[in-house]
Amino acid sequence: MAAVPASRTDDWWRDAVIYQVYPRSFADGDGDGTGDLAGVRANLPYLAELGVDAVWFTPWYLSPLVDGGYDVADYRAIDPAFGTIDDAEKLISEAADFGIKVIVDIVPNHVSHQHAWFRAALSAGPGSPERELFHFRPGRGAHGELPPNDWPSQFSGATWTRVPDGEWYLHLFTPEQPDLNWAHPEVRREHEEVLRFWFERGVAGVRIDSAALLAKDPELPDFTEGVDPHPYVDQDELHDIYRSWRAIADEYDAVFVGEVWLPDAERFARYLRPDELHTAFNFAFLSCPWDADRLRRTIDDTLAEHAPVNAPATWVLCNHDVTRTVTRYGRADTGFDFATKAFGTPSDLALGTRRARAAALLTLALPGSVYLYQGEELGLPEADVPRDRIQDPMHFRSGGTDPGRDGCRVPLPWVADAPHFGFGSRGEPWLPGPADWARYAVDRQSAAPDSMLTLYRTALRLRRTGAGFGDGPMTWLPSREGVLAFARGHGLRCVVNLSGRSVELLAYEELILTSGPLDEQGRLPNDTAVWLRA
Known part of the structure; x- marks a missing residue:
C-alpha cells in the first residue's frame, strides 16, 4: 500500500x-x-x-x-x-x-423525471402541494398553448414541457430533468x-x-x-x-x-x-x-x-x-x-x-x-x-448539428x-x-x-514533495514576448514558451522537469515548459 x-x-x-x-x-x-x-x-x-x-x-x-x-x-x-x-x-x-x-x-x-417527487407531482394535478416542489405553471395564449415564458435552455431546445392536464413544467436542461423550486x-x-x-x-x-x-x-x-x-x-x-x-x-x-x-x-x-x-x-x-x-x-x-x-x-x-x-x-x-x-x-x-x-x-x-x-x-x-x-x-x-460531449x-x-x-x-x-x-x-x-x-x-510526485508548489504567492518574471515565466517560493521557477521559437532559459541551479527535450543549445523550444530551481 x-x-x-x-x-x-x-x-x-x-x-x-x-x-x-x-x-x-x-x-x-x-x-x-x-x-x-x-x-x-x-x-x-x-x-x-x-x-x-x-x-x-x-x-x-x-x-x-x-x-x-x-x-x-x-x-x-x-x-x-x-x-x-x-x-x-x-x-x-x-x-x-x-x-x-x-x-x-x-x-x-x-432531479430526474423518474424521481419520486416528480412522479407524485404529475399524479397529484394542478394546485397540489406536490407540484409546489417544482415550477408548474399554466401556459400563455388563449388556451394555454404557449409556454409560460421564453427562457433559453442550457441545452438546445425548449425549457418548458406541457403535461396532459394542460400545465407546463420548467426544465433548464432536458424534459427529463425538471427544475426544483428552491423557494420551497x-x-x-x-x-x-x-x-x-x-x-x-x-x-x-x-x-x-x-x-x-x-x-x-x-x-x-x-x-x-x-x-x-x-x-x-x-x-x-x-x-x-x-x-x-x-x-x-x-x-x-x-x-x-x-x-x-x-x-x-x-x-x-x-x-x-x-x-x-x-x-x-x-x-x-x-x-x-x-x-x-x-x-x-x-x-x-x-x-x-x-x-x-x-x-x-x-x-x-x-x-x-x-x-x-x-x-x-x-x-x-x-x-x-x-x-x-x-x-x-x-x-x-x-x-x-x-x-x-x-x-x-x-x-x-x-x-x-x-x-x-x-x-x-x-x-x-x-x-x-x-x-x-x-x-x-x-x-x-x-438537431444533430452539435457533436455533443461523448x-x-x-x-x-x-x-x-x-x-x-x-x-x-x-x-x-x-x-x-x-x-x-x-x-x-x-x-x-x-x-x-x-x-x-x-x-x-x-x-x-515533484509537486507533492518539492518546495514552492501549491497554495501561496507567485510573481511574474521578465520574459520575452510569447513567454510565460513566473516565480514561486523556494526558488521555484516555471517557464512556458509560446513564442514560436526557442528561447534562452533563465539562470538556474537545477533543472527539475521539462515537458519536452531542450534543443541542442540548451534552449527551451516552442510549446515547451520547464520547472527550474534558481
Whole structure:
C-alpha cells in the first residue's frame, strides 16, 4: 500500500490535485461494458501511483442516465450499473487507506423525471402541494398553448414541457430533468439531509453542479439578453442556501467546489466568502486559448478574483463536458466554446500533445488546487464517436448539428493488447473506443519514460514533495514576448514558451522537469515548459 504523504497545509483542498472520475468510462469491474465502482476500487493503486490527493466522482446515483447521471432519481441509492451503497462505502474507506479523499457530485437544480417527487407531482394535478416542489405553471395564449415564458435552455431546445392536464413544467436542461423550486423549504431540507447522508459515509467534499442556477425570480419574467438581474442565474437568494450548506460541511470538516459560470468577477467572488463555498471551478482558464497574453491575463484575473475572499484558485484544462485538451490545442482555434462545437473540425494531434504537455506543467505550478480529468494523464484526444452510437442529449436537442460531449467520455484504455483495451472483459463498451488507442494504454505508457503518463506521474510526485508548489504567492518574471515565466517560493521557477521559437532559459541551479527535450543549445523550444530551481 502506498505511503500517505504529509500535507503542506491543514486545508488540504487549497493545494490538492483532484482526479475526476466519470464512472461509466473509468474501469469496468464486472465486464458488462459499463464502468463501475468495482473497477475504481481495483484501480486505486493506479490513482495512488499517479499521485492524486482526492477523487471527484460525477453522479453515481440511481438514474435513467438520460444526461449521463445528472438526472438523479434517488440520491441515497447507487445506480445498479455502478454497484451498491455498500460498494460506495468500501470505495470511500479503501481510498482513504491510500490517502485519497472522495468528493461526490450533487445536482441541486433539478432531479430526474423518474424521481419520486416528480412522479407524485404529475399524479397529484394542478394546485397540489406536490407540484409546489417544482415550477408548474399554466401556459400563455388563449388556451394555454404557449409556454409560460421564453427562457433559453442550457441545452438546445425548449425549457418548458406541457403535461396532459394542460400545465407546463420548467426544465433548464432536458424534459427529463425538471427544475426544483428552491423557494420551497422542503427542497432545502431534503438537500441538507442528502449532504449529511454522504458526509456520514466519509466523503470529504461535494461538487455542486450548476451552482448558480438554483434560485429563480418568483415572477418567472421573460428573459432579456443583457438586462440584469438575470431571472435564473446568480440570484441573491443563493447565498443564504450556501451559507446553510457551509454550516453542515463545517460539522464534518468537508469542503465544497461550485460549478459557477459567471463573467462578473465581483459576483463570482461572493460565492467564495468564508461562510459559503470553499472553491469554485475556473472556467475562464479552461476555455482560454493557447496564447501567452490571454493565458497571463486569465491567470491574473483569476488570482485577483480570489484574493479579496482569500480563496484558493482552481485550475483545470478539461472535464467531462468539454473537448479534450490534446484535440483542442491542435486546432486553429485553441479556445473552447459550446456554441462553436462542430463535426469534422481538424486537429494536429502531435502539436496538441506537445502543447498539452507544456500546459500540464504550467497548471501544476500555479498557486491553488488542480483538477485532472480521467485520461488527461494519458494524453487522450477527443474520440470520433460514430453518430449512431452518440448518447449525449446535447447532440439530439441540437438537431444533430452539435457533436455533443461523448467524444471526451469514451472508456479509458488500460491494456494495449486486450479486447477493448482492457476496459471490461466481456461486454462491448457503452461507447466504442477508437481502433488506434493501443498507443495510449496505461500498460504501454507506464513502460515509456517519455510518455504523457510518465510526465504526469513525475510532475505530481515533484509537486507533492518539492518546495514552492501549491497554495501561496507567485510573481511574474521578465520574459520575452510569447513567454510565460513566473516565480514561486523556494526558488521555484516555471517557464512556458509560446513564442514560436526557442528561447534562452533563465539562470538556474537545477533543472527539475521539462515537458519536452531542450534543443541542442540548451534552449527551451516552442510549446515547451520547464520547472527550474534558481
